Amino acid sequence: MHIPIPFNKPYFSGDEARYIEQAVRSGKISGDGMFTERVHRFFEQERGFQKVLLTTSCTDALEMAALLLAIEPGDEVIIPSFTFVSAANAFVLRGAHIVFADSTALNPNLDTSTLENLVTPRTRAIVPVHYAGIACEMTTILAVADRHSLAVVEDAAHAIDSYYRGQPLGTLGTLGAFSFHETKNIISGEGGMLAINETRLGARAEIIREKGTTRSAFYRGEVDKYGWVDIGSSFLPSDIIAAYLWAQIEHLADIQGQRRAIWQRYYAALQPLLSQGIGLPVLPDYATNNGHLFYLICRSLAERTALIAHLKGRGIWAVFHYQPLHSSAYYAAQHDGRSLPWATHYANCLVRLPLFYELIEPDQRRITDAVLDFFHMY
């Protein structure tokens, strides 16, 4: 019997414990210490982000976005149905009504061809999700947002170090939200980041992140006392979290190279499946690949269920995800009744294969052989 292959194994550079100890010895392990500063500087000075703030999760970054945009009860927000619950929940917490968009036939990203039909006088924001780190078609999204004065919040949870026509994902919209959860490319266990791409929102973002106070400006010496000036919450992570993250950012190029190599090997080995009508990821020419995840699209739910069981029988852990939010237990009754066939299709038929830094070639061959064998192509 083979040793089981897990679905995910968190990356570990080996420097994490040393940096955490440095953070502890620095005497400042609450938020915005030396490692948080380093992470902020990396994105702002080396990656072309205008302003970033580390948060305790991507979920929190999205909740900050909803506060920052002053979303109110009755406002409408357009979100793809095929995505993680946090994108919708952050706005539902502010009383917004979610208008769900379908995915494209090409890949699970938001279908921009019908986007404008979803806009009403109450629409305030569009939340594209760059699924698998592959960019949404941002030109149309930004044009629709511009025509109707809507904010764009990019859910870039999958999309670290990925680009749309050369621009980093997360910097194209009004705001961008990243995740450093242990299932993502670079991690801190739990963790996230908000990218603030409009200067006018920067000062208020700091206040919302610091419990509605001017503490950030106070620490910089810009005000002589700090006080309560707005609503907010506690969104900044301990510097211990930032220290862990910094130990990963230092290895970002290596991590991305390795993940992309694994992705490419899957893509090459599984080409024969295309002739059977099994779908593989599609990368439009405006998008880059950051090797975040690799998926297959089966032809039916029954086929996917059988494939996952077949792989499990060989000690390989493959998973599916995203129950469509428009038909979820919590929101189905509030959805307007439109069917979203592509969201439902991906929810039923998409399967993710193991993809992590330490996945060695012989194990990956075991996975591709098992998949091809299932489809009688081996």
Ligand SMILES: *Cc1c(COP(=O)(O)O)cnc(C)c1O
């Ligand atoms: C992981 C993920 C989130 C949530 O990230 P957390 O950091 O766990 O809060 C949000 N959206 C998408 C698309 C994700 O994959």
